[in-house]
Amino acid sequence: MVLSQTTEYTLRSVVWLASHPDQPQTVQQIAKATHVPAAYLAKVMHSLGKAGLVEAKRGLGGGYSLTKKHSDLTILEVVNTVEPIERIHSCPLGRNSHSNRLCPLHQRLDEAIGLIEEAFGNTKIADLVVESLCDNSNGKPDRDLSCKLGGGT
């Protein structure tokens, strides 16, 4: 719970695309780099395309690219294209007496959802690309982003 596999796969793919701003990536390339099954990834790309976050270029050198700069794109925007984070605005039980105020349970749940929404809204996809937290055997930070996303061999 909290994050579905589809959401996590989508984020992996977007971070991969963000690390290749001028190199459209094919489904096969993304699948290899992110360890997401190609058939699954095709659906992810379709959803991202429908939401306007990626565009496809056909032909030689074609593939998927982000439509926005990774410095303008947040985790929240990506997550919301797959499984929108929904705050609890009114009593899920439809109680009239709760129309203006949630009961304590739903208030606490809404606050928790709000924490996630805020954390995701404050994190740019660019932050996930530029940081270098890999722990290589040579002790040097990775320059190859494939490391961060499991690409390469």
Next chain:
Amino acid sequence: MVLSQTTEYTLRSVVWLASHPDQPQTVQQIAKATHVPAAYLAKVMHSLGKAGLVEAKRGLGGGYSLTKKHSDLTILEVVNTVEPIERIHSCPLGRNSHSNRLCPLHQRLDEAIGLIEEAFGNTKIADLVVESLCDNSNGKPDRDLSCKLGGGT
């Protein structure tokens, strides 16, 4: 996403039981009060029983009760019986280079999951029962907890 319907239904049921510490509640009673379909609720109760959070008393006056005081029980304990909140301890892509440190994406996701874990771990079920946030037409706080959970008519 964030919270499944099963998790939310389970929490509703636990809060209802917590408001009836000395009155075992039948599936029908809980279903009516929480607006959770009875068949669904039977599964929820089964899961809670398996996890040791509720016990069933048979016969006249029988039903389900919590096994712990609501002041000792947190939202997190309840949620974890249904769909455990799982932190990201190691790279989901199995990268050796990430065995000690997560990549930025998974680090941020883990932090977000941690926020939820902390919020849920800090909230006792008792907090959801004793507060009175209902907004009745008469302006008085509800004494009848069924209001909080959608019970009654």
